[in-house]
Amino acid sequence: MKYLILLSILSLVGCAETRYSIANGLETYVEIFLKEGSNRGKNIVITNLTIEFATNPPQPNVLGMCTLYSGEASIKVFQPAWDNLDLAAKEILMLHELGHCVLTRTHLDAYTSLGYPVSIMNTYLLNSLVYSANRREYLDEFYK
């Protein structure tokens, strides 16, 4: 089954109050996001972000969703699908959504000549084994 990861940009403009709230168990992925960026010379500062678990995705097979609305960045991670992902898939999903919500990246659905996605910003969740075997290259692409 192919899992979708959704982006919803309702508005990129506007100003909002500073909100920072990360659901229990998901802080570790924000730390990975910041650390791997720092390792690549990116000093990422997050001032406005909410990450929460949710049920009832807008479509079946949707694992996560970033919403940027009037300057507020919000990530929803859908259960129970999340609970069934392996660690690599959880990292891919969280980096993907942080890519939308913090780096304001959009989807990149290009593929290598071997048929592998070139980016974790692919619309579909990467295969965990492919990601793990090429993690450094995927992270280099992610932050470039």
Ligand SMILES: [Zn+2]
């Ligand atoms: Zn996405």
